[in-house]
């Protein structure tokens with residue numbers, strides 16, 4: 098059996114080790130050091146947002162954004178239901194209440210119609226949501242124009258969860274730059290990785306200064322350790338930031354490779370009855386972090402997502418169902434949701450295919466062959 102083909106493994110471009118070696122040779126083995134500020138500058142330039150805090154994870158970035166927006170126990174926070182738990186768990190850290198909103202069919206992200214209905218309904222109940230956590234899933238931009246119109250009308254700040262969407266654009270502008278805060282993740286499976294890490298972005302310098310302060314145990318300016326408030330240990334290490342600097346040099350290439358994966362899968366599989374690929378919505382450019390397909394058993398003669406997943410697993414190929422919506426998660430069973438059935442259906446039919454920027458053509462051909470085999474397509 099060949100070696101396992103992973104969904105989205107790390108891909109080192111080569112220069113990462115030079116920045117890491119530099120950290121070793123200068124003994125900056127610490128959560129401070131020159132790689133950190135350089136990596137923050139790289140991200141700021143790339144996203145077009147002037148101020149950046151490099152952090153230990155994307156989840157930490159969302160948590161700090163909620164704190165900076167003043168989210169307190171009992172407050173309500175709007176969030177896409179169709180996402181990874183890292184988007185919304187920080188709402189719980191603040192003992193606030195998530196209000197989950199379902200997706201629209203095109204981008205699979207938050208449905209603007211449902212969003213406005215939810216806001217109106219919360220206002221009727223006497224509670225104005227404190228923030229919206231807006232996710233761009235799998236690299237595909239949400240319907241930003243409609244959403245921004247609603248959030249500016251109701252004056253609700255946006256935390257833009259671009260953890261999966263580094264490099265994607267909406268009307269030519271990079272994601273992560275539209276919200277009051279932008280968030281990236283550099284977890285091992287993302288389009289770039291620092292072996293674990295994240296970033297918080299804002300055009301407001303004092304907010305990012307404050308994020309860095311809170312991420313460093315809220316240490317006041319004094320010769321001894323003085324604390325007037327509770328902080329966190331959320332900073333990124335200078336070693337990890339060195340990996341990040343090297344990864345940033347390769348990001349354009351990684352996006353090209355990931356988009357090519359999507360194109361090759363689509364070319365080979367989209368004419369199979371019952372297999373559907375999400376298109377790139379108008380004005381959008383997706384980094385195609387993961388290639389996703391929908392498999393409708395009513396059109397494939399009964400073969401469903403799980404049949405395909407298990408057949409590939411038997412060939413040592415990792416695939417995964419789409420994110421299970423948060424409103425279907427046992428841990429969020431008490432949470433309020435404004436649902437329309439879209440994310441539940443996507444979860445039932447959807448599968449993420451191996452999408453690494455280092456996926457070889459020969460491996461992808463094998464995956465394509467295996468999918469055709471289960472779906473009994475001869476070619």
Ligand SMILES: *Cc1c(COP(=O)(O)O)cnc(C)c1O
Pocket residue numbers: 153154155156157180181183184232258260261281282283284294295
């Ligand atoms: C990965 C991810 C996060 C969390 O990032 P971590 O760095 O793993 O904490 C948040 N939201 C989404 C949509 C993600 O995919």
